[in-house]
Amino acid sequence: MQSLAISTLTICGIEELPAHSLRRVTHVLSVLDPDWPEIDAFGTFGEHTRVTLRFHDIIDPAPGKIPPEPEHVAQILRFGEGLREGVGERVEGHLLVHCHMGISRSTAAMLMLMAQNDPEASEDALFERLRTVRPQAWPNSVMIGFADAQLGRGGRLTQALRRHYGRQLQTEPRYTDWMTRLGRGRELEMAV
Template identity: 65%
Template structure:
């Protein structure tokens, strides 16, 4: 297992960012919509390294919206590489990944980073860890597909995502209607029984 200089992981939405300003965050991955103003909440944070990516939380092309792309997932993995290269023995970091609501893009990014940092971990174990960090996680399936490919997981990450969706629907059945309303019904249909 790679040793990342990260001992704490947080996933949240924009509105929750002020609550984490005193949490010793050292690394931030921000995923926000193109055109969204930069986020001022980070002015209250202690010194940290921050990377911002801009694309929409969609799984099918939409007019005037930016689909998650392989390049975005490559940038997430590049961010992960920088965490590993910045590791210093005896230090601990706090990684915060956020998107607008802390449910889809940020959770897809976090599980991607965990899979990158722990290549021996089983895929279902990674999603269990994700649920411990963010119980309402519903990772963007397009991002997970690209991560699976780039990390050489042979489709196993996508299959584990389907089981994760099944788990979430069993415990949060209201997600089915919500995701369909958001144009994400295909992900609901992907779900395997938990």
């Protein structure tokens, strides 16, 4: 099992960030709403490389909202290439990927980074690994669809996402109500 040339992987939400300040985080991928202010917690982290992307956690167009776009996914994958290229410069690393809640955009980003780094891994194995990093993962389906295309996975990531959603609904039935209230009914319909 490959690990992005990083020894520790963490996914979290904004409120959890202070708890990671002493964990020797070396790389951070922040996925934030466009109008969210800069996060003060990073001032307490040690030296690290950080990339910030700004778009909303939506799956359908909405007035005044910026949806995930193919370019956002391309930026995440470029970040992943940088992790691979820098492997010779570090003994170990700790990648922290976060969004507002640590459930949708961040888990989609981590899944695509794992898929990029381990192209031979089965899609279901990647989602299983994602659940070990963040058990409550509900990756944004639009982001996964773009990653599926950009990584040349031929729809297999999206099919595995459908199975992942089904599994999550069995383990966390509250997601049905939650995703409905968030306007993510299409993702609930995807679940198998």
